[in-house]
Amino acid sequence: MVDKISQLFLRISPYAAFVLFPITLWCVFFWVPSDAFLGLNQRIFYYHVPAAITCFLGFASGGVASGIFLKTGNKDWDHAAHASVGIGLLFGTILLATGSVWARTAWGTWWTWDARLTTFLVLWLIFASYLLLRMMADDNEMMPRWAAVLAIVGCVNIPVVQFATRLWRTIHPQVIRNPDGGINDPAMQATLGLCLLAYFVMFSWLWALRVRMLRMHDRVDYLLDEAYREGNA
Amino acid sequence: MSNDAATQPAIIAERVERRFGNFRVLRGLSLQVDCGSVLALFGPNGAGKTTLLRMLAGLASPNRGTATVFGTALPGNAKLRRRIGVVAHDAYVYADLNARENLAFYTQLYRVTDTERAEQLIERVGLAAAADRAVRTYSRGMLQRLALARALLHRPDLLLLDEPFTGLDPQGVARLIELLAEERQRGTTMIVTTHDFDRGLAVADRAAILGGGKIAWQSSGGLPDADEMSRIYATTVSPGA
Amino acid sequence: MLAIIWKDIMLEMRSRETIASLLVFGLVVLVVFNFALDVTPANVLELAPGLLWVAIVLSAVTGLGRTFLIERENGCMTGLLLAPIERSSIYLAKLLVNIALLVVFEAGLIPFFILIYTVPIGGNLAALCAVVLVGTIGLAAAGTLFATVAAGTRARELMLPLIVLPLQIPLLISAVQATGLVLAGHPLGDLGNWGTILVAFDVLFITMGWLAFEFISVD
Numbered sequence: 139m140v141d142k143i144s145q146l147f148l149r150i151s152p153y154a155a156f157v158l159f160p161i162t163l164w165c166v167f168f169w170v171p172s173d174a175f176l177g178l179n180q181r182i183f184y185y186h187v188p189a190a191i192t193c194f195l196g197f198a199s200g201g202v203a204s205g206i207f208l209k210t211g212n213k214d215w216d217h218a219a220h221a222s223v224g225i226g227l228l229f230g231t232i233l234l235a236t237g238s239v240w241a242r243t244a245w246g247t248w249w250t251w252d253a254r255l256t257t258f259l260v261l262w263l264i265f266a267s268y269l270l271l272r273m274m275a276d277d278n279e280m281m282p283r284w285a286a287v288l289a290i291v292g293c294v295n296i297p298v299v300q301f302a303t304r305l306w307r308t309i310h311p312q313v314i315r316n317p318d319g320g321i322n323d324p325a326m327q328a329t330l331g332l333c334l335l336a337y338f339v340m341f342s343w344l345w346a347l348r349v350r351m352l353r354m355h356d357r358v359d360y361l362l363d364e365a366y367r368e369g370n371a
Numbered sequence: 372m373s374n375d376a377a378t379q380p381a382i383i384a385e386r387v388e389r390r391f392g393n394f395r396v397l398r399g400l401s402l403q404v405d406c407g408s409v410l411a412l413f414g415p416n417g418a419g420k421t422t423l424l425r426m427l428a429g430l431a432s433p434n435r436g437t438a439t440v441f442g443t444a445l446p447g448n449a450k451l452r453r454r455i456g457v458v459a460h461d462a463y464v465y466a467d468l469n470a471r472e473n474l475a476f477y478t479q480l481y482r483v484t485d486t487e488r489a490e491q492l493i494e495r496v497g498l499a500a501a502a503d504r505a506v507r508t509y510s511r512g513m514l515q516r517l518a519l520a521r522a523l524l525h526r527p528d529l530l531l532l533d534e535p536f537t538g539l540d541p542q543g544v545a546r547l548i549e550l551l552a553e554e555r556q557r558g559t560t561m562i563v564t565t566h567d568f569d570r571g572l573a574v575a576d577r578a579a580i581l582g583g584g585k586i587a588w589q590s591s592g593g594l595p596d597a598d599e600m601s602r603i604y605a606t607t608v609s610p611g612a
Numbered sequence: 613m614l615a616i617i618w619k620d621i622m623l624e625m626r627s628r629e630t631i632a633s634l635l636v637f638g639l640v641v642l643v644v645f646n647f648a649l650d651v652t653p654a655n656v657l658e659l660a661p662g663l664l665w666v667a668i669v670l671s672a673v674t675g676l677g678r679t680f681l682i683e684r685e686n687g688c689m690t691g692l693l694l695a696p697i698e699r700s701s702i703y704l705a706k707l708l709v710n711i712a713l714l715v716v717f718e719a720g721l722i723p724f725f726i727l728i729y730t731v732p733i734g735g736n737l738a739a740l741c742a743v744v745l746v747g748t749i750g751l752a753a754a755g756t757l758f759a760t761v762a763a764g765t766r767a768r769e770l771m772l773p774l775i776v777l778p779l780q781i782p783l784l785i786s787a788v789q790a791t792g793l794v795l796a797g798h799p800l801g802d803l804g805n806w807g808t809i810l811v812a813f814d815v816l817f818i819t820m821g822w823l824a825f826e827f828i829s830v831d
Contacts, residue, residue, distance in 0.1 A: 428694055429694070429830075430690065430693060430694070430830055430831075431830065431831045432831070446830065449696045449697055449698055450696065452694060452695065452696045453696035455694070457694055459687070459690070460687075461686050461687025461688075461690060462686045462687070463686060463687050463688050463690055463691025463694070464686055464688070464691070465619070465623065465682070465685070465686070465688060466685050466686060467623055467626055467627060467682075468619075468622075468623070472622075476615055476619045477691075477695075479614075479615035479618075480615050480616070480692075480695045480696075480697065481695060481696060482696070506686075514686070521691075
């Protein structure tokens with residue numbers, strides 16, 4: 139199933155991405171009106187919010203794929219989880235970077251320990267440790283299972299992290315569904331939707347490429363072992 | 372009991388495949404071992420002997436194919452593990468405890484009710500003199516003896532012995548062969564892997580060669596002697612095969 | 613399960629290695645922080661909760677790896693996995709041993725902490741101990757689960773903190789806040805959501821460890 143999904147993405151997503159991203163650029167920089175209060179720099183939000191959603195999507199699907207892997211033992215799902223977390227982390231990095239740039243102009247600081255920023259930084263760290271674990275134990279046959287458990291534990295921990303940091307402090311703007319100052323303009327909503335779609339497409343493409351790469355990596359390992367065995371026998 | 376057609380075999384493995392990382396160690400291995408029979412398993416390094424025993428002990432499940440031990444599909448459960456004893460490369464004993472304490476721990480873990488059992492086994496494997504010394508001070512052979520006592524502690528119905536002769540002195544080997552003969556009398560099913568044809572054939576009533584992740588050869592009827600066995604081995608495990 | 617607990621305690625009593633290194637490490641952290649932060653009677657209430665928890669968390673995360681190291685020698689972990697017990701009870705046994713170890717460690721650390729920083733504890737020592745205990749259970753639950761994992765990686769001592777510290781951030785936040793409230797003289801009933809997070813974290817990680825241990829121990 140993982141194979142079929144990634145094949146499909148590889149066939150469709152590159153074209154979709156090449157069409158969608160130029161359109162989002164035009165929308166964000168020329169078409170959509172500036173926010174009345176926040177001004178020009180608010181436009182980064184169209185790339186910032188989709189990054190947050192895509193990052194969540196990556197971590198969550200990493201958790202789900204890990205669960206399926208533990209249940210079935212099918213290595214394809216391990217690759218799917220590995221790719222999801224890796225690409226999710228990439229989008230998490232985009233999220234933190236764009237957020238930081240925006241915070242500099244809006245709040246006058248590159249970083250602040252606001253609840254949402256902190257949540258994502260913590261999640262970023264949790265899933266970075268997932269990739270590190272995979273690197274540090276690549277000689278251990280149990281590693282995929284360990285990584286899977288870590289991904290699931292990380293996902294289950296997300297609400298706890300969110301709750302704790304929100305309780306801790308918050309100054310992050312509530313943009314969506316906030317009657318005063320939120321985005322009510324249809325053009326803004328359309329742009330956001332389009333950017334979200336473009337990000338999903340990008341995610342699926344990168345994910346599929348990564349899955350294919352991991353499969354090939356395994357295949358090479360297998361063939362090397364095989365060749366070594368043959369040479370040795 | 373072993374000839375009773377009504378009793379099901381102790382081990383049935385059908386087209387079992389087991390990977391280690393990305394490498395397929397077992398490649399469609401099929402094997403049947405009757406209750407009460409003793410199988411001597413030969414094969415070159417890396418043929419998958421240890422992997423097979425680990426799988427039978429419930430430490431790993433087959434990636435493909437099916438394997439059952441006493442009718443329970445692997446990787447089995449706690450009830451099945453109660454019936455299996457393992458002697459492997461590692462002795463599974465704590466270096467900072469002495470032989471008595473180690474066996475007392477496993478007596479509790481396996482819920483062995485016979486309180487004399489551990490003491491008797493220490494005597495039988497020839498560790499009585501060293502029983503109060505921390506295991507850290509033991510030699511390889513002494514560790515092997517203790518591992519044997521540990522594996523026999525709960526009177527298992529299936530005994531898996533991975534190269535049990537390694538490190539043992541001639542006296543230790545004699546004691547091991549004697550103990551295994553007793554277990555065989557008792558009707559314990561056993562698999563013994565070894566590179567020593569003489570010793571392997573001395574304790575077994577069946578022999579097999581593991582090669583290329585499969586059973587490459589197995590005895591039918593009587594056992595060959597060691598010389599014949601080494602000839603069979605040489606042709607079965609030929610270089611480049 | 614009792615057999616494993618008893619065996620671990622016996623081994624620890626014999627060597628006292630883990631508890632000694634935990635204690636000394638904890639003290640070192642407390643002392644080092646004094647120079648890093650310059651704690652004075654004026655700011656002690658502000659800084660003390662954080663100091664205490666940084667000392668506890670860092671010691672725990674470096675010390676807990678040891679519980680599975682004693683199972684590495686002679687392949688003892690395999691011996692446990694072969695035994696006719698549920699794999700999840702191996703986790704629970706190790707968890708209880710780790711909680712016991714950490715409690716003994718904290719019993720030594722907390723008096724020292726109160727003493728050297730002259731923390732005004734008032735009549736709230738029992739409440740402080742309760743917060744520390746609940747926090748410790750959560751620390752041990754996550755630490756025990758990933759200690760087996762870290763033991764199998766190349767950079768063992770580094771890997772456990774790397775995995776466990778980010779996971780424990782909600783616990784750390786809540787424990788520090790709850791300790792702050794307790795030190796300021798509030799009773800346990802005033803902890804509100806901080807208490808809830810601490811307990812929820814404990815329940816969540818014990819459950820996950822119990823469920824996941826089979827998956828991480830055998831293939």
